[in-house]
Amino acid sequence: xxxxxxxxxxxxxxxxxxxxxxxxxxxxxxxxxxxxxxxxxxxxxxxxxxxxxxxxxxxxxxxxxxxxxxxxxxxxxxxxxxxxxxxxxxxxxxxxxxxxxxxxxxxxxxxxxxxxxxxxxxxxxxxxxxxxxxxxxxxxxxxxxxxxxxxxxxxxxxxxxxxxxxxxxxxxxxxxxxxxxxxxxxxxxxxxxxxxxxxxxxxxxxxxxxxxxxxxxxxx
Numbered sequence: 001x002x003x004x005x006x007x008x009x010x011x012x013x014x015x016x017x018x019x020x021x022x023x024x025x026x027x028x029x030x031x032x033x034x035x036x037x038x039x040x041x042x043x044x045x046x047x048x049x050x051x052x053x054x055x056x057x058x059x060x061x062x063x064x065x066x067x068x069x070x071x072x073x074x075x076x077x078x079x080x081x082x083x084x085x086x087x088x089x090x091x092x093x094x095x096x097x098x099x100x101x102x103x104x105x106x107x108x109x110x111x112x113x114x115x116x117x118x119x120x121x122x123x124x125x126x127x128x129x130x131x132x133x134x135x136x137x138x139x140x141x142x143x144x145x146x147x148x149x150x151x152x153x154x155x156x157x158x159x160x161x162x163x164x165x166x167x168x169x170x171x172x173x174x175x176x177x178x179x180x181x182x183x184x185x186x187x188x189x190x191x192x193x194x195x196x197x198x199x200x201x202x203x204x205x206x207x208x209x210x211x212x213x214x215x216x217x218x219x220x
Contacts, residue, residue, distance in 0.1 A: 020077050031065075032047055046068050062086055063084060081189065094121075094183070112153055115190040123182075123183075166182045166184065
């Protein structure tokens, strides 16, 4: 007697598409469209997209924005900003022989009480002394923390993403030693339910071999 044939259910067809909307300071534009079985499976999902998909500016193709779904209404999912990063491959193009590189990490709190971390890379025009490096770290830390505490989180992130902060910081550091470039290359929102172990993400970034492609959204 022939065995009954089991009906295969196409789970893909049972999913529905959601529009992921960026936060207010990114003009609530549709950042991506992603499929999910229901609201519960989509809630808190992390979406990674190139900044250029939001700004339509090709100069932002190496900057990735991380969003987390925080609220769902119908087929619209409202996301909050949880961080950004600039591809390591792009940062490496700024580093040449006979230049010094200073990388620092600062914990910050915005004017509206949001806690986050900022990672900054400073590239000098030539070799500089250890004394100048220490001065640069001190001035940079003071500038970053003061700028963060004097602005709401959204405004600070805007200024970081559009590199408006870099020019003012560059000018102050250049008064200490000749500076070629200042890059605020990463921000990370402090979240209570984060499970990632410290250093895991950084280790993964350092192993990247190719520049990140500015294509479809990556759903984590």
